[in-house]
């Protein structure tokens with residue numbers, strides 16, 4: 001799946017699971033986490049960026065190009081160690097990314113910001129990075145500096161509106177990363193065997209597109225990455241993500257207060 005498509009599917013999956021706003025009497029999400037509208041929006045930003053994280057193992061992926069020299073060097077390093085669609089495309093990686101988010105959301109390190117007061121550093125940085133990656137992938141902002149400026153603005157806004165990040169932030173990272181894995185699972189290349197690093201390979205005569213000789217699995221309903229079916233699905237997801245974001249924004253109290 002392409003970078004922008006991973007990003008928007010992360011947004012849509014988050015809104016479907018955590019969204020609670022309704023339009024014309026119909027609830028647009030499952031409201032599984034019982035979050036405030038501002039927390040839903042903050043989580044949407046995080047899930048969008050987190051849905052790019054597994055491709056940190058691919059030097060030419062969107063995430064590699066998004067952060068300039070830093071992400072290029074990082075993706076090259078991860079790629080040389082893990083290979084593409086290897087370790088970072090596993091359930092174990094989803095657990096590791098989520099554990100890092102749990103850690104970030106609970107680190108007690110704070111900094112004094114004018115107008116905002118004491119702000120937790122780690123969640124702001126995480127939102128900044130993931131927002132910069134997500135908005136770049138969705139082509140909402142271009143350039144080397146602007147995505148980071150927008151990201152930092154989002155990070156500070158989140159610190160103001162949704163400072164209790166311990167619940168929604170790790171959940172948004174988990175949903176974003178898992179959505180990426182599902183997106184790649186739906187293409188012909190597939191993802192590593194679910195119990196990776198314990199890989200069960202099929203006997204040669206049983207190997208096929210669903211359970212490949214390498215042990216990778218796929219449910220290639222979308223065909224090859226970037227197919228017309230993938231575009232169609234992601235066009236629908238973009239409409240859903242846009243609509244749910246607008247109704248959630250409308251449900252967010254204004255003027256906004258901490």
Ligand SMILES: [Zn+2]
Pocket residue numbers: 001054055085089180184
């Ligand atoms: Zn991928």
